[in-house]
Amino acid sequence: MKRRDFLKSVSGLAAAGAVTPAPAIWSAAKADARSETLLIVSESGPNNLDIHGVGTNVPGYEVSWNCYDRLISHEMKSGPGGVPYYDRDKFKPELAEDMNVGEMSVTFKLKKNAKFHDGAPVTARDVKWSLDRAVSVGGFPTFQMGAGSLTKTEQFVVVDDNTVRIDFAKKDRLTIPDLAVIVPCIVNSELVKKSATEKDPWGLEYTKQQTAGSGAYKVTKWTAGTEVVMERNDAWVGGPLPKVKRIVWRMVPQAGNRRALLERGDADISYDLPNKDFVELKDNGKLNIVSVPYSNGVQYIGMNVKIAPFDNPKVREAVACAIPYQKIMDAVLFGLAKPMFGAAADKATEVAWPQPTKYVTDIAKAKALLAEAGHPNGFETTLSFDLGFAGVNEPLCVLVQESLAQIGIKTTIDKIPGANWRTELNKKVLPLYTNVFSGWLDYPEYFFIWCYDGKNSIFNTMSYQSKAMDEFIHGAVDAAAVGNAAKYDTDVKGFVDLAFKDIPRIPLYQPYVNVAMQKNVSGYQYWFHRRLDYRTLVKA
Amino acid sequence: MLTMISKRLMFAIPSLIGVVIVTFLLTRALPGDPAAYFAGPAASKEAIEQIRKKLGLDKPLIEQFFRYTSDLAHGDFGNSLTTGQPVATEIRNRLPASAELTLLGLVVSVMIAIPLGVLAATRPGSWIDHLCRVTTTAGVSLPVFFTGLVLVYVFYFRLGWSPAPLGRLDVFYSAPPHVTGFYLIDALIARDFETFRSALSQLILPASTLAVFSLAPIARMTRASMLAVLASDFVRTARASGLSPSTVIVTYAFRNAMLPVITTLSMVFSFLLGANVLVEKVFAWPGIGSYAVEALISSDFAPVQGFVLTMAVMYVLLNLIIDILYGVIDPRVRLEG
Numbered sequence: 001m002k003r004r005d006f007l008k009s010v011s012g013l014a015a016a017g018a019v020t021p022a023p024a025i026w027s028a029a030k031a032d033a034r035s036e037t038l039l040i041v042s043e044s045g046p047n048n049l050d051i052h053g054v055g056t057n058v059p060g061y062e063v064s065w066n067c068y069d070r071l072i073s074h075e076m077k078s079g080p081g082g083v084p085y086y087d088r089d090k091f092k093p094e095l096a097e098d099m100n101v102g103e104m105s106v107t108f109k110l111k112k113n114a115k116f117h118d119g120a121p122v123t124a125r126d127v128k129w130s131l132d133r134a135v136s137v138g139g140f141p142t143f144q145m146g147a148g149s150l151t152k153t154e155q156f157v158v159v160d161d162n163t164v165r166i167d168f169a170k171k172d173r174l175t176i177p178d179l180a181v182i183v184p185c186i187v188n189s190e191l192v193k194k195s196a197t198e199k200d201p202w203g204l205e206y207t208k209q210q211t212a213g214s215g216a217y218k219v220t221k222w223t224a225g226t227e228v229v230m231e232r233n234d235a236w237v238g239g240p241l242p243k244v245k246r247i248v249w250r251m252v253p254q255a256g257n258r259r260a261l262l263e264r265g266d267a268d269i270s271y272d273l274p275n276k277d278f279v280e281l282k283d284n285g286k287l288n289i290v291s292v293p294y295s296n297g298v299q300y301i302g303m304n305v306k307i308a309p310f311d312n313p314k315v316r317e318a319v320a321c322a323i324p325y326q327k328i329m330d331a332v333l334f335g336l337a338k339p340m341f342g343a344a345a346d347k348a349t350e351v352a353w354p355q356p357t358k359y360v361t362d363i364a365k366a367k368a369l370l371a372e373a374g375h376p377n378g379f380e381t382t383l384s385f386d387l388g389f390a391g392v393n394e395p396l397c398v399l400v401q402e403s404l405a406q407i408g409i410k411t412t413i414d415k416i417p418g419a420n421w422r423t424e425l426n427k428k429v430l431p432l433y434t435n436v437f438s439g440w441l442d443y444p445e446y447f448f449i450w451c452y453d454g455k456n457s458i459f460n461t462m463s464y465q466s467k468a469m470d471e472f473i474h475g476a477v478d479a480a481a482v483g484n485a486a487k488y489d490t491d492v493k494g495f496v497d498l499a500f501k502d503i504p505r506i507p508l509y510q511p512y513v514n515v516a517m518q519k520n521v522s523g524y525q526y527w528f529h530r531r532l533d534y535r536t537l538v539k540a
Numbered sequence: 541m542l543t544m545i546s547k548r549l550m551f552a553i554p555s556l557i558g559v560v561i562v563t564f565l566l567t568r569a570l571p572g573d574p575a576a577y578f579a580g581p582a583a584s585k586e587a588i589e590q591i592r593k594k595l596g597l598d599k600p601l602i603e604q605f606f607r608y609t610s611d612l613a614h615g616d617f618g619n620s621l622t623t624g625q626p627v628a629t630e631i632r633n634r635l636p637a638s639a640e641l642t643l644l645g646l647v648v649s650v651m652i653a654i655p656l657g658v659l660a661a662t663r664p665g666s667w668i669d670h671l672c673r674v675t676t677t678a679g680v681s682l683p684v685f686f687t688g689l690v691l692v693y694v695f696y697f698r699l700g701w702s703p704a705p706l707g708r709l710d711v712f713y714s715a716p717p718h719v720t721g722f723y724l725i726d727a728l729i730a731r732d733f734e735t736f737r738s739a740l741s742q743l744i745l746p747a748s749t750l751a752v753f754s755l756a757p758i759a760r761m762t763r764a765s766m767l768a769v770l771a772s773d774f775v776r777t778a779r780a781s782g783l784s785p786s787t788v789i790v791t792y793a794f795r796n797a798m799l800p801v802i803t804t805l806s807m808v809f810s811f812l813l814g815a816n817v818l819v820e821k822v823f824a825w826p827g828i829g830s831y832a833v834e835a836l837i838s839s840d841f842a843p844v845q846g847f848v849l850t851m852a853v854m855y856v857l858l859n860l861i862i863d864i865l866y867g868v869i870d871p872r873v874r875l876e877g
Contacts, residue, residue: 041706047620055577055591055621138587138590140587143587208624224623226824250707252706252824253830254689254822256692257822257823260693260696260705264700264704417837420573422573423577426576
């Protein structure tokens with residue numbers, strides 16, 4: 001066969017392919033099912049359907065959010081780019097029909113017609129049992145409850161069948177918001193208690209495999225690592241009945257295939273694609289792409305202030321002046337992030353977090369600062385990152401490495417596998433690294449308690465300890481609890497300024513949550529947990 | 541025959557014990573702390589310790605080992621932390637998926653490679669010999685991962701002939717009633733031809749990917765051993781006696797050339813089970829390869845141990861079957877009982 005003939009026959013084949021429609025493998029009934037089903041594809045799936053379980057992963061939170069109810073939830077407001085965005089300060093009842101905040105307690109009246117998936121009514125005893133469970137099981141749920149000063153089972157009091165009172169351990173502005181996060185979900189206590197054993201008093205083994213809530217959806221099939229199938233609960237009273245009857249959530253590990261599935265119109269929604277794919281999808285306009293900045297989240301370069309030479313603030317400032325900020329925005333993130341650098345020199349500090357620093361890339365200044373600090377010829381160090389997020393971290397670190405080399409700092413890049421990352425971070429021995437932190441509760445002082453406070457929590461990865469910082473942070477927490485706005489504002493500005501002056505961690509950008517969906521899918525809402533809320537999604 | 545099988549199985553016991561010990565130690569030597577990993581992003585030191593206690597990882601290594609072996613003896617492989625399910629159930633559910641894919645890949649490969657090898661050997665230097673050389677070289681030099689992606693790109697994304705690479709079945713089909721765990725066979729047993737078609741169409745691309753990859757060793761080995769046999773005295777005698785070329789090639793030469801091919805096949809099969817890992821990733825195939833890799837990434841001990849142990853058992857069984865096959869094909873190598 002001659003080359004020309006070969007090409008001809010191949011192009012003939014391709015043309016034939018273009019006109020042949022995809023095989024119509026589903027019958028009419030299946031086509032109906034398709035229009036009522038939403039197909040979600042993502043990289044990984046849940047390992048536990050209950051957020052109270054041991055080591056439940058983040059995809060598991062999504063199941064909990066949609067299959068369980070909380071007493072209260074948040075209202076929506078219009079967020080960046082007009083995307084509906086949860087309103088931090090406005091609460092709406094979900095299982096409760098009424099919330100009454102007193103001086104040192106809050107009382108909830110439950111909706112009388114609320115029922116669990118098995119038909120049992122939701123009672124105050126279920127609420128108490130569920131909240132007791134959250135503060136007792138240990139691990140992440142207990143920790144999250146503690147963030148709102150909810151630590152003891154005595155705080156949850158059954159007043160009557162339909163009324164629950166929660167007593168405050170102390171005045172804390174985060175207590176009410178903490179009741180609207182994923183953890184304090186209400187579990188069908190009678191059902192779960194049947195499966196509880198002496199070793200497992202809270203029935204965690206049972207709820208790991210099936211949902212026992214009153215939420216808008218219930219899991220009907222779960223094949224770990226492969227798919228989760230959820231059906232709508234038509235008796236849901238927590239809000240308006242969701243439009244989508246059935247959710248099929250398939251795990252597709254290959255990012256390229258997730259994109260192909262979206263572009264071919266087979267999948268309806270995906271939300272973890274590489275930034276580059278999102279930019280390209282956005283440009284070709286076949287899909288709806290929503291990008292919203294993480295609330296209270298920042299990607300940063302951290303420096304361990306206990307390790308020389310980063311114990312010297314001048315060295316830290318020099319590094320902050322040598323970061324190739326704009327290059328990172330363009331080449332690594334393709335613009336899909338909110339810059340947290342380069343604020344105008346005369347811009348006043350705001351009472352907000354995150355907010356941009358005034359640092360820009362200035363190699364000459366960095367060199368001068370380094371010389372001043374006594375390292376005119378630079379030094380050697382390692383730059384570490386989490387391989388679990390290599391897509392962003394690796395190019396980012398290479399750019400930083402290049403840029404630091406210009407001021408004489410020679411860095412060796414240390415790639416740490418995902419499973420190992422947290423262990424290494426916990427040891428607080430990494431001198432220089434990049435990481436991301438974001439808090440569910442969107443309050444500046446919440447972020448700072450974890451990341452800058454002298455009690456040196458695991459997120460204070462820099463081991464930064466400063467008396468002045470602690471005073472500002474605790475001042476702001478106390479001022480918020482009693483509603484002293486003026487003091488609160490001064491203290492927040494105080495800690496932000498100090499964090500930027502001492503610069504133990506260099507903010508780079510606020511990452512975006514990127515969601516790609518078909519044009520006929522609408523109703524996406526941004527939540528603090530950044531996972532999907534199926535209840536408002538609509539498939540036309 | 542039976543004594544031989546039982547003897548062989550006896551010999552396998554020490555190696556299995558070795559595998560148990562080595563996998564236990566190796567998984568413990570993995571970097572990373574499962575307790576820290578599973579305590580979640582916001583865990584305090586105390587929370588991590590609580591998790592460690594729950595997982596029994598605070599006990600001395602020797603105690604952990606004895607607990608592990610006694611669980612094994614009861615058929616309990618432990619629990620996977622990443623998927624939250626018992627490892628034994630997971631492997632039982634996932635093994636058929638991998639096996640179905642691998643076997644089909646192997647069958648496709650054998651159907652192409654053996655005729656190709658035989659033809660190449662009977663006509664050395666001809667165009668078919670060159671074709672054989674080019675295809676096998678190309679097949680083996682393309683990483684499975686890449687072949688898989690190209691096939692998806694061309695046949696799913698561009699042409700739309702193939703269904704979405706979403707695992708064993710289309711989203712809107714449910715699995716046939718479980719008999720063997722092989723969807724093709726189960727669908728036929730249930731006389732559900734629509735499901736059969738769906739399962740088959742999902743299998744074609746991944747199986748072809750594996751086939752392309754495994755063509756080389758089988759075709760090359762067939763060609764080489766056929767060449768050797770065709771040059772031997774008894775073939776010359778057969779030809780001289782005026783037997784038809786097809787009788788000479790099929791009955792005399794091919795049967796004698798089979799032994800090394802069978803050995804290669806067994807190697808290729810175990811090898812394919814490994815190569816599966818990548819193919820499973822590309823096609824979102826719920827097999828044991830992707831399961832083990834996921835577990836490894838999150839330093840989840842139990843599935844890794846379960847996986848290695850299952851593979852070891854499979855190798856032992858496979859080798860046994862191959863040895864028995866030898867005896868069937870060539871009575872001269874019948875093993876001593």
